[in-house]
Amino acid sequence: MQQKDKYKALFCNPNWDYQTLEAADEITSRIGKEYLKLKTYPNQIEIVTSEQMLDAYSLIGLPTSYPHWKFGKDFVMNQHNYTKGRMGLSYEMVINSNPCISYNMENNSTCMMVLVIAHACQGHNAFFANNYMFLDWTSADSIVDYMGFARDYILKCEEEYGWEEVERVLDAAHALMNYGVDKYKKPSKLSPREENERLRKLTSIKRENYNELLRTLPAAANAQDNGGKQQRAKKMLQEPEENILYFIEKNAPALADWKREIVRIVRKVSQYFYPQGATKVMNEGFATFTHYHIINKMYDEGYVNDGFMLEFIKSHSGVLYQPEYNSKYFSGLNPYTLGFNIFMDIKRICEEPTAEDKEWFPALIGKDWLEQLHFVMENFRDDSFILQYLSPKVMRDMKLFSIADEERKKEYEISAIHNERGYRRLREQLSQQYDRSNLIPNIQVTGVDRHATNTLYLTHYIQNERKLESENTKKTLEQIRYLWGFPVALHSKNKLGVNEQSFECA
Amino acid sequence: MSNIIDRRKNSKGKSTNNRQKFLRRVEDQIKKAIPDIISQESITDSQSGGKVKVPVKGIDEPSFRHDGQSGKKQIVKPGNDRFNEGDKIPKPEGGGGGGGRGKGSNSPEVTEDEFTVVLSREEFLKYFFDDLALPNMVKKYMESTVTYQMKRTGYTKDSVPSRLNIKSSFQQSLGRQLALKGAFEQKLKLLQAKLVASKNDEDKVALEAEIEKVVKQSKTIPFFEDVDLRYNNFERVPTPVTSAVMFCIMDVSASMGQHEKDIAKRFFTLLYIFLTKQYKEVELVFIRHHTQAKEVNEEEFFHSRESGGTVVAPSLELMQKIMRERYDERWNIYCCQASDGDVWSREDALNCRRLLQGEILSAVQYMAYIEINSGGEGDLWQAYKELRSESNFSMRNIHEVHQIWPVFRELFRKKSEMSEV
Numbered sequence: 054m055q056q057k058d059k060y061k062a063l064f065c066n067p068n069w070d071y072q073t074l075e076a077a078d079e080i081t082s083r084i085g086k087e088y089l090k091l092k093t094y095p096n097q098i099e100i101v102t103s104e105q106m107l108d109a110y111s112l113i114g115l116p117t118s119y120p121h122w123k124f125g126k127d128f129v130m131n132q133h134n135y136t137k138g139r140m141g142l143s144y145e146m147v148i149n150s151n152p153c154i155s156y157n158m159e160n161n162s163t164c165m166m167v168l169v170i171a172h173a174c175q176g177h178n179a180f181f182a183n184n185y186m187f188l189d190w191t192s193a194d195s196i197v198d199y200m201g202f203a204r205d206y207i208l209k210c211e212e213e214y215g216w217e218e219v220e221r222v223l224d225a226a227h228a229l230m231n232y233g234v235d236k237y238k239k240p241s242k243l244s245p246r247e248e249n250e251r252l253r254k255l256t257s258i259k260r261e262n263y264n265e266l267l268r269t270l271p272a273a274a275n276a277q278d279n280g281g282k283q284q285r286a287k288k289m290l291q292e293p294e295e296n297i298l299y300f301i302e303k304n305a306p307a308l309a310d311w312k313r314e315i316v317r318i319v320r321k322v323s324q325y326f327y328p329q330g331a332t333k334v335m336n337e338g339f340a341t342f343t344h345y346h347i348i349n350k351m352y353d354e355g356y357v358n359d360g361f362m363l364e365f366i367k368s369h370s371g372v373l374y375q376p377e378y379n380s381k382y383f384s385g386l387n388p389y390t391l392g393f394n395i396f397m398d399i400k401r402i403c404e405e406p407t408a409e410d411k412e413w414f415p416a417l418i419g420k421d422w423l424e425q426l427h428f429v430m431e432n433f434r435d436d437s438f439i440l441q442y443l444s445p446k447v448m449r450d451m452k453l454f455s456i457a458d459e460e461r462k463k464e465y466e467i468s469a470i471h472n473e474r475g476y477r478r479l480r481e482q483l484s485q486q487y488d489r490s491n492l493i494p495n496i497q498v499t500g501v502d503r504h505a506t507n508t509l510y511l512t513h514y515i516q517n518e519r520k521l522e523s524e525n526t527k528k529t530l531e532q533i534r535y536l537w538g539f540p541v542a543l544h545s546k547n548k549l550g551v552n553e554q555s556f557e558c559a
Numbered sequence: 560m561s562n563i564i565d566r567r568k569n570s571k572g573k574s575t576n577n578r579q580k581f582l583r584r585v586e587d588q589i590k591k592a593i594p595d596i597i598s599q600e601s602i603t604d605s606q607s608g609g610k611v612k613v614p615v616k617g618i619d620e621p622s623f624r625h626d627g628q629s630g631k632k633q634i635v636k637p638g639n640d641r642f643n644e645g646d647k648i649p650k651p652e653g654g655g656g657g658g659g660r661g662k663g664s665n666s667p668e669v670t671e672d673e674f675t676v677v678l679s680r681e682e683f684l685k686y687f688f689d690d691l692a693l694p695n696m697v698k699k700y701m702e703s704t705v706t707y708q709m710k711r712t713g714y715t716k717d718s719v720p721s722r723l724n725i726k727s728s729f730q731q732s733l734g735r736q737l738a739l740k741g742a743f744e745q746k747l748k749l750l751q752a753k754l755v756a757s758k759n760d761e762d763k764v765a766l767e768a769e770i771e772k773v774v775k776q777s778k779t780i781p782f783f784e785d786v787d788l789r790y791n792n793f794e795r796v797p798t799p800v801t802s803a804v805m806f807c808i809m810d811v812s813a814s815m816g817q818h819e820k821d822i823a824k825r826f827f828t829l830l831y832i833f834l835t836k837q838y839k840e841v842e843l844v845f846i847r848h849h850t851q852a853k854e855v856n857e858e859e860f861f862h863s864r865e866s867g868g869t870v871v872a873p874s875l876e877l878m879q880k881i882m883r884e885r886y887d888e889r890w891n892i893y894c895c896q897a898s899d900g901d902v903w904s905r906e907d908a909l910n911c912r913r914l915l916q917g918e919i920l921s922a923v924q925y926m927a928y929i930e931i932n933s934g935g936e937g938d939l940w941q942a943y944k945e946l947r948s949e950s951n952f953s954m955r956n957i958h959e960v961h962q963i964w965p966v967f968r969e970l971f972r973k974k975s976e977m978s979e980v
Contacts (some may be wrong), residue, residue: 071563078561096561105566108573125581129573133675152562159567174561218581228621377638386637454639456648456964458632464647470639482633494623513623519630521623528621 057355064357069163074098077167077172080356084347085175090423093178093345094153098170101156103488106142107131109156113326114148117200119207121223147173147198149181149329151193164364165553167357171347183431184335186328190234195244196325202245202317210311222312225532226298226319231493232297233323252314293497293512297533299321300498306507307538316536331434331489338392339430341372345393375451394447395438399425402444409445440484447478455482460518494521496543505540513554515547522552530558574828582682585618589676589686709793731787736780743777749916802840803891803924805830806878809860810898812849812869819931824861826929826963829897845880848874850903854881870903871939872910879918894919895927900937908942915946925951933958 060080063073063527078098085091101109111128112118134140144165147155155173157166181187211219251298289459290423294300304315329336351357357365375390402410404421411418417425429442448471455478457468469475469482483489500510509532513521526543534541545554582589604615678686680940747770754766797913807827809815815823834841845860846852852874876895902908930940936956946952957963 071565074563075561078563082561098563099566100564101566102571104571105569105573108571111574111577120576120580122577122580122584123620125574125577125579126584128578129581133677156566216580224620231622306872375637377640378636379638379640383636386635451637452639453635453637454642455633455635458634460629460631464649467642467644467646467648468633470642470644472644475644479635483635485633486635492625494625496623515630517631519625519632522626525621525624529623532621542590 060356061358063353064167065361067162067164069161069166071161074100074166074170077170079211080351081167081171081175081347084350085171085179085343088350088425089175089179089343089346091175091179092182093175094151094182096174096178097152097154098174099154099156100159102159103135103142106146106156106158107135108148110142114146114154115200116154116197117204117445118322119200119204119223120211121227122220123227145169145173147177148196149191149193149325150196151182153178153181153193154197160300162364164361165368167351167361168344168348168365168368171344172340175347177336179343180332180336180339180430183427184328184332184434185432186332186434190328191325192244198245199248199321202308203322206314206318210315214311219315222315223319223521225535226316228529228532229298229301230319230323232496233296233320234327235296235299255310262280264338282365288318293499295495295497296320297496297498297511301533301536304501305537310535312536328434331436334388334395334435334487335390335430335433335438336392337389338394338396341369341389342396342426345369377452388497391439391447391451394451395442395444396426396429398444398447399429399442401446407446413444414442435487436484436489439487440480443480443483445471448476448479453479453483490516494519507538509533509537509541511541511543513543513545515545516551518547519544521556523554523556526556527558530556534558573608581618582676582678585676586686589678604918633666646936683685708796710796711791712794712796713792714789715792716786716789718792722790722793724789724791728783728787732783735784735787736782739780740777747773747777755816763887791940802842803834803893804842804844804886805834806844806846806881806892807860808848808874808878808894808896808898810849810869810871810901811847812899814869814899814901814903815931819897819899820861822931822957822959822963823929826897826927826957827895830893830927834893844878846874846877846881848877852877868903869898869901870907871898872907872914875911875914875919879914882919882922892923894923895929897929897931898937900930900939901931902938905938905942908938911939912942912946915943915952920946920949920952923951926953928952928954930954930956931958932956 059298063069063076065072078096082093082096085093107128110131111124118124131140135142142158144161145157147153153174155169155177157169157173161169181193189194207219207223296314302316302320303309305313308316348357348362373387373390373393374385376384399417400422402414402417402419403425406414406418429438433441452471454470455468455475457466459466469478471479495514495516496511497514498509499512502508502510515549520543521543530541530543540557540559542558543556544552547553714724748768750766750773754763754770757763757766802928805827809820809823831841831843843855843857845855847855847860848869848871850868850870854877874896882892902911928939928943930937939955940954943952943954947954953961
C-alpha cells in the first residue's frame with residue numbers, strides 16, 4: 054500500500070525525473086503483461102530534446118542512416134516549420150527494433166510521459182513484436198546494426214568513388230523505393246555480419262578467378278559469357294517482376310558492383326519500412342487502445358488521481374480528434390481514430406453484441422475479447438483489417454460516406470453512406486483506400502530485349518482507369534535508365550491489354 | 560529489463576552532414592539570392608547570415624505517381640451531415656481537384672513552395688565568397704583561423720614548479736604565519752593571565768609547561784606549506800590579428816542618386832565582410848561630404864537626404880584628422896571612396912591627390928576609389944590617374960552592380976602580392 058502511495062506521489066507531480074520514468078515503465082509493463090497479455094521486445098526509452106527529435110524525424114527514427122541530401126532536406130523543412138510554429142513535434146517516436154527504441158520529448162509533462170510510455174513502449178512495441186507484416190518483412194534484431202553497415206558502406210564508397218557518383222546512384226534508387234518489396238515472397242533476414250561476409254566472398258572469388266591471360270581473349274570469353282547471360286536472362290523473366298530494385302540489382306547489364314550494393318541497401322531499407330505504411334491505422338489504433346486501457350487500469354488500481362486523469366483524457370481526446378469533411382482542419386481520416394474505434398468495437402461486440410453484430414460478426418460473438426484482439430493484431434494489415442472488422446456501428450458513429458470521383462463526369466456522386474444499403478460498399482471502398490496498390494501504381498518488369506538494344510520493358514497495369522502523372526514518370530524513367538544502363542520503356546496497359554500511355558527513355 | 564537513457568546531453572547536429580549535402584544541392588539558388596540579401600541589410604548585418612527562399616526546383620524526388628485527375632476514385636470521408644446515396648455535387652471549376660486529397664494523411668503537409676533555408680553566418684560568407692570566384696589561396700587566406708596566444712590569467716594553486724610565483728606564494732605564507740601567530744599569542748596571553756591568577760603550585764607547573772609548549776609552537780610555524788604555493792596561470796586566448804578601421808567616404812551631392820548610393824553600399828558591405836574575415840575588430844567610420852565633410856552613422860550615411868555642391872578635399876582632411884586622433888600605427892587602415900567624379904573645381908581634385916600622396920597613402924593598407932557614373936572620366940578620375948601605379952591604390956569605374964566584383968578581385972590580387980613579399 055505504501056508502495057502504491059509512493060508511485061501515486063510520483064505520477065501526480067507534474068515534474069518527472071528518472072524515478073518517475075522507471076516507475077511508469079514498471080507499472081505499464083506489468084499491466085500490459087498481466088491485463089492485456091502483451092508480449093513485447095525489451096524497451097529502450099530515450100529522452101530527447103526538440104532538436105534531437107528533429108534529427109530523429111529526418112531519419113524516420115533510425116538511430117543511424119547513410120548520408121543523403123534527402124534527409125537534410127527533410128530536416129531543414131521540419132526545422133523551419135517547427136521554429137515558425139507551423140508544426141508541432143510529436144510526443145514520441147518509436148521504431149521497430151529489438152530492443153524497441155522510443156524517443157520521448159523532454160518537455161512532456163508526467164502525465165504525457167506515462168501516456169507515451171504506455172502508447173509506444175507497450176502498444177507499438179507489442180504490435181511490432183507480433184504483427185505478421187513486421188515479423189515477415191523486417192528483422193527487428195538487426196536493423197540498427199544493418200543501418201550502421203549501410204552507413205559505413207556508403208561512406209566508403211563516397212571516399213572511393215566520389216560523393217557525386219554515390220549520390221547519383223542513391224537518387225536513382227530512391228526514385229524506386231516503392232518498388233523494392235516482394236509482396237508475396239517472404240524475404241530473408243538481415244544481418245550486417247553476413248552482408249560483410251558476402252561482400253568479402255564476392256571479392257575473393259573475383260580475385261581468385263582473375264586471369265591476365267583470359268583477359269587477352271575477348272572474343273571467345275565474351276561469346277561464352279553472352280551465352281551464359283542470355284540463359285540467365287531467359288530464366289530471370291519467366292514471370293513479371295514487381296520488385297524492380299531487386300531486378301536491377303541482379304540483372305542490370307552494366308552496373309558496377311558497388312552500385313549494385315547500394316541499390317541493395319536502398320531495397321533493404323524500403324523493405325524495412327514497407328509494413329509501417331501498410332499498418333498505419335492498425336498500429337496507431339492498437340497503441341491508442343493499449344494506452345487507453347493501461348491508464349484506466351492504473352486509475353482503477355489507484356496509481357493516479359483525478360487530476361492526472363483529466364489531463365490524460367484531454368490528451369487522449371486530442372489524439373482522437375477527427376475533424377469532419379467540411380471543417381477547415383480536415384486532412385483525411387485520422388488513423389488513430391479509425392483504428393481505435395474499430396478495436397474498441399471489437400471488444401464491445403465480444404462483450405455486448407447487438408442483433409446487428411450477431412449478423413455481421415458471428416465469429417466474434419461470445420468470444421474472449423482479449424483473445425480476439427490478439428488474433429486481429431497479429432494477423433491483419435490495414436486493408437484486410439478494415440474489410441474484416443469495420444462494423445456498421447463505427448461507420449454510423451463516424452458518419453462515413455463515400456464520394457465517387459470520375460474523370461469524365463462533371464459531378465461527384467455520393468456512392469454510399471452509413472446506411473443499410475451502403476455499409477458493405479463503404480467498407481470495401483475504405484479498405485481499398487488503404488490498399489497499397491491504390492496509392493502506388495502497379496508497375497512491373499515485363500521484359501528485356503536481349504538481342505539488340507538491351508531495352509528494359511516495364512508495364513503499368515492500369516487500375517480504375519488511373520493514369521500515370523507524366524512529368525514524374527519521365528523523371529523516374531531517367532533514373533531507371535541510369536541504373537539499367539540501357540534504354541527503358543514503360544507502357545500503361547488497361548484491362549484488355551491495350552496500351553494507353555507509353556513512355557520511353559532512350 | 561527496460562533501459563532508460565537521457566540523450567539530452569548528446570551532441571546536437573546529427574543532421575549537419577545531411578544538411579550540408581542538401582545545401583550543396585541548392586547551391587545555385589542560394590547564390591542567386593545572395594545579392595538580394597546584401598542590398599536589403601545593413602553592412603554589419605551581413606555578419607549574421609540570412610534567409611534564403613529556395614524554389615522547389617531541383618529538390619523534388621521523382622517517383623511513379625498516379626495522375627490526380629484521371630480515372631475513377633472513391634474517397635471515404637467522415638462527418639456526413641447532409642448527403643444521401645446518389646446525391647450529386649458539381650465539381651469546382653478549373654481542375655476539379657476538390658476531392659483529390661483523400662489520401663488520409665494525418666499530418667498536414669506543408670507545401671514545398673515556401674521552402675526557406677536559414678543560413679548561418681559562416682555559410683552565408685562561404686557562398687558570398689564563392690560568388691567572387693576567389694582563387695583558393697586567397698580564400699584560405701581569408702578563412703584563416705584565429706591565432707592563439709598563451710596569456711597570463713591570475714594564479715592557480717596547482718601547476719608545475721617552473722611556474723611558481725614566488726611573490727604571491729610568499730604573501731600567502733606571510734598571511735598564514737601571521738594568522739597562526741596571532742592565534743598562539745592570544746592563547747599565550749590567556750595562559751599567562753591564568754598563571755598570574757593561580758595560587759596552586761601544581762597548577763602553576765602545568766600552566767608553565769603549557770606556556771612553554773605554546774611558545775615553542777609559535778616559533779616553529781613552517782615557513783612554506785603546500786597551501787601557500789601559487790603558480791602563474793596561463794590560458795589560451797584567441798588574439799585578434801590586429802584591428803582594422805575602414806573609412807567610407809561618399810559623395811552625397813545632388814548628383815548622387817539612389818542607384819549610385821546602392822552601388823556604393825554594396826561595395827562598402829563587401830569590403831566590410833572582407834575585413835571582418837581578417838581582423839577581429841573592424842571599426843567603421845562614415846564620412847559624407849558635399850561642400851562640407853561630416854562624420855555620421857551608417858543610417859544617416861545611406862539614407863539621409865542632404866545635398867549641395869561637391870568639394871572633396873575636406874573629407875580627406877577630416878579622415879586624416881580622425882586617423883591622427885584615434886588610430887595609431889597599430890591599426891590597419893582601409894579606405895574606400897565613392898563618388899560620381901564631379902567636383903566643384905579642378906583645384907579641389909588636385910588637392911585631393913596631394914592629400915593622398917602626402918599622408919594618406921603611406922598610412923593606409925589599401926585605398927579604393929570607385930567612380931559611379933556611366934559616361935566618361937570625372938575630374939577626380941583624371942586627378943587620381945597618376946596614382947594608379949601605387950601598390951595600395953586602385954580605382955574603378957562602376958555603373959552596374961555586377962561590376963563591383965572586378966574591383967575586389969584587384970584588391971585581392973594586390974593583397975596576396977603584398978603578403979607574398
